[in-house]
Amino acid sequence: MVTRRALLAGGAAMLAGCGPAKTRAARPVDVLGEQLRVTRLAVAAYAGVDAPALVADARARAGRVEAALRAAGGKPGRAPAGPSGAAAAYAAERRALAAHVAAVGELRDQRELLAGLIVGAAQAQAALAPLVHRDPLASAFPGQP
Amino acid sequence: MRRRELLLAAAGLLALPAPARAAGPTEGDVLGDLIGREQAAVVAYGAALRALGATAPQELVTVHAQESAHADALATLLAAVGLPRPRAPRPQGAAAQLAAATDLDAARRAAVALEQELVAAYKSALPQLPDPKIAMSAATILASHAQHRLIVSRDLMAAG
Numbered sequence: 475m476v477t478r479r480a481l482l483a484g485g486a487a488m489l490a491g492c493g494p495a496k497t498r499a500a501r502p503v504d505v506l507g508e509q510l511r512v513t514r515l516a517v518a519a520y521a522g523v524d525a526p527a528l529v530a531d532a533r534a535r536a537g538r539v540e541a542a543l544r545a546a547g548g549k550p551g552r553a554p555a556g557p558s559g560a561a562a563a564y565a566a567e568r569r570a571l572a573a574h575v576a577a578v579g580e581l582r583d584q585r586e587l588l589a590g591l592i593v594g595a596a597q598a599q600a601a602l603a604p605l606v607h608r609d610p611l612a613s614a615f616p617g618q619p
Numbered sequence: 620m621r622r623r624e625l626l627l628a629a630a631g632l633l634a635l636p637a638p639a640r641a642a643g644p645t646e647g648d649v650l651g652d653l654i655g656r657e658q659a660a661v662v663a664y665g666a667a668l669r670a671l672g673a674t675a676p677q678e679l680v681t682v683h684a685q686e687s688a689h690a691d692a693l694a695t696l697l698a699a700v701g702l703p704r705p706r707a708p709r710p711q712g713a714a715a716q717l718a719a720a721t722d723l724d725a726a727r728r729a730a731v732a733l734e735q736e737l738v739a740a741y742k743s744a745l746p747q748l749p750d751p752k753i754a755m756s757a758a759t760i761l762a763s764h765a766q767h768r769l770i771v772s773r774d775l776m777a778a779g
Contacts, residue, residue, distance in 0.1 A: 571762060578758040579751035589742040589761060596762035597769045610770050611678065614685035615692070615759035 500580040503548035509591065510539045512573045514553045516566040516598070521558035523605075528563075528598050535594045542587050564602040571595035575617035592617065647702050649747045650693055653757065656714075656740055657690040658707035660733060663717040666710075667726040674723060678774055679730065682767050689760050696753055712736065727775040734768035 513536045520529045540550050556566065574591045581588065596616050603610035644652075664683035668675045694704040710718045713732035720726035741761035748754040 575755055575758045575762070578745065579755045582746070582749070582751075582754075585746040585754070586742075588758070589745045592758055592762050593738060593742070593765040596765040600766040600769050601773075611681045611685065611766060614688040614763055615756075616762040616766060617759045619755075 502546045502581055502584070503543065505577050505580050506539060506543040506546055506584070507548055507551070508573060509570075509577055509588075510536065510543055510550055511554055512566070512570040513539055513591070513595075515556045516563065516570050516595070518553065518556050519558050519563040519566040523558070523560050523563050525563075525601070528601060531594050531598065532567075535591055538587060538590065542584060560602060560605040564599060564606045564608065567595050567598040567602060571599060571617040572619055576619055644747060646748060646750060646753065647697070647700050649744050650697050650700070650753070651702065651705060653740065653744055653760075654690055654693040654697060655705060655708045656737060657686055657693060658705070659710040659714045660686040660717075660737065661690055662707055663710045663714040663733065664730070666718040667720045667730070670721050671723060671726060676723070676774065678770055679726065682730065682734075682771065685763055685767070689763065692756060692760070696756065724775070724778065727771055727778070730771045731768060731775060734764050734771060737764040738768060 513532065517529070517532045517536055520532060523529070543550055556562065571592060574588050574595060578585060578588050578592075599616065600610035603612075661683065664679060664686060668679060668683055671679075697704060709715075713729050713736055717726060717729035717733055720729050738761065741757055741764060744757055745754060745761065748757055
């Protein structure tokens with residue numbers, strides 16, 4: 475017999491596209507540190523891309539994550555370097571979006587911050603899609619792991 | 620203390636009202652609100668597409684299909700918490716404007732307003748969903764509505 479709990483876990487896992495829940499609780503500073511890393515990679519990827527509004531938004535997102543990380547007692551590391559250009563920016567925003575969605579499952583008390591990051595990364599991904607010949611509305615569930 | 624007094628005291632404890640339910644909506648309440656919004660959006664986009672006929676742009680066709688996928692996904696989550704899929708509510712606000720749109724410009728303007736409402740609803744809902752996997756599913760739908768808002772806004776501006 476399928477229990478209500480099993481249905482819940484199965485249905486949600488199907489939608490979230492991931493397996494069983496992690497049993498070890500993530501440390502907030504680690505999760506926030508990862509959000510900062512992926513957002514900074516997106517910022518770096520815009521080098522050479524003529525998209526000032528997207529760059530400004532990505533920088534603003536990085537600033538919000540950095541502030542949250544400091545408030546949680548963490549210390550931001552050096553900004554990572556990575557590939558740049560339109561294709562790299564599209565890929566970086568896509569990875570950042572997936573990381574933010576995953577973090578929603580790990581940090582309940584940072585959901586407000588994460589919701590703003592998700593909106594920013596999702597919009598950036600859609601805005602960059604035509605530059606790399608991708609469909610901006612390719613998925614009904616963008617960021618699905 | 621005599622046995623009778625002890626019994627009365629115990630009975631008094633049992634008769635105390637249970638702690639008041641924590642304030643705020645349940646997970647079912649939050650999911651119920653979200654699916655109602657998605658169902659209204661499906662009805663509204665469907666009506667607009669019928670009114671526009673062959674002039675309907677692909678982006679609105681895609682958005683309509685994705686709203687339907689969101690409603691189906693939320694129905695699965697509702698079923699998992701023991702709640703049935705509700706009947707689609709009558710579109711209100713921006714959804715009603717979209718349902719009544721008879722030209723492309725009006726449809727796009729109403730669609731942008733509707734997507735803005737949906738983004739706000741999901742941003743507000745995320746902190747209220749205790750189950751991590753349900754919250755992650757809602758987060759992907761939030762991302763989808765943010766993309767809808769951007770693309771329909773862009774096409775509205777491009778059309779001048």
